[in-house]
Amino acid sequence: xxxxxxxxxxxxxxxxxxxxxxxxxxxxxxxxxxxxxxxxxxxxxxxxxxxxxxxxxxxxxxxxxxxxxxxxxxxxxxxxxxxxxxxxxxxxxxxxxxxxxxxxxxxxxxxxxxxxxxxxxxxxxxxxxxxxxxxxxxxxxxx
Ligand SMILES: [Zn+2]
Numbered sequence: 832x833x834x835x836x837x838x839x840x841x842x843x844x845x846x847x848x849x850x851x852x853x854x855x856x857x858x859x860x861x862x863x864x865x866x867x868x869x870x871x872x873x874x875x876x877x878x879x880x881x882x883x884x885x886x887x888x889x890x891x892x893x894x895x896x897x898x899x900x901x902x903x904x905x906x907x908x909x910x911x912x913x914x915x916x917x918x919x920x921x922x923x924x925x926x927x928x929x930x931x932x933x934x935x936x937x938x939x940x941x942x943x944x945x946x947x948x949x950x951x952x953x954x955x956x957x958x959x960x961x962x963x964x965x966x967x968x969x970x971x972x973x974x
Contacts, residue, residue, distance in 0.1 A: 832862045839866065847871055847932070860927040864905060869931050885928040890916050900931040907931060 838845055847869045850859070855872035863870035874880055888895040888909050895909040898920055907929055910920040925931045 832859070835863070835866055835868060855927060857927060864925065867902075869902075870927070871930070871932060872927075874928075879928060888921075888923070892916065900925070902931060905931065 835845060835848060845868050848863050849871045852873045852875055854870070855875045859872075860870050874885060879885070886894075887897065890911055892911055892913040892915055894912065896912055898908040898910040900907045901922070904922065905925045906922040907925060908920055908922055923929045
C-alpha cells in the first residue's frame with residue numbers, strides 16, 4: 832500500500848494494480864479499492880473460493896451472466912440467463928471474490944460440461960488439457 836500511496840503522491844493515478852498471488856487477500860484488496868484502484872491478483876484457493884463463493888451467482892435457470900461493472904458503485908451487475916428471475920439482475924458489491932474486472936469464466940463449469948458429455952472423449956479431453964498445455968494439434972480446448 833505504501834508503494835501505491837507514493838505513486839499517487841508523485842502524481843501518478845494508477846487504476847489497476849497487478850500483483851502476484853501473495854497479495855490476494857482482504858486488506859490489500861480493500862486498500863486498493865479505497866484508493867480507486869482495481870487490484871488484479873490470481874485467486875488463492877481459500878475456503879470460501881473452494882466453497883464456490885467466487886463463482887457467478889446461479890438460479891434455477893442456470894449461471895448468471897456478468898452484465899457490467901460500476902466503478903463508482905464498486906459493484907458488478909449480474910443477470911439471470913433467461914431473465915425470468917425477479918429482479919432479473921442484481922448488483923453484487925465488489926470484493927476480492929467478486930472483482931470489478933472479470934476474467935474469463937471459470938474453468939469449473941467447462942470441465943463439468945465436458946465430463947458430462949457422453950461421446951467417450953471426456954476423459955481424454957480432460958487429461959489432455961493438463962498434458963498438452965493448449966497445443967492445437969491434440970484438438971482439446973486449451974484452458
Ligand atoms: Zn433465473
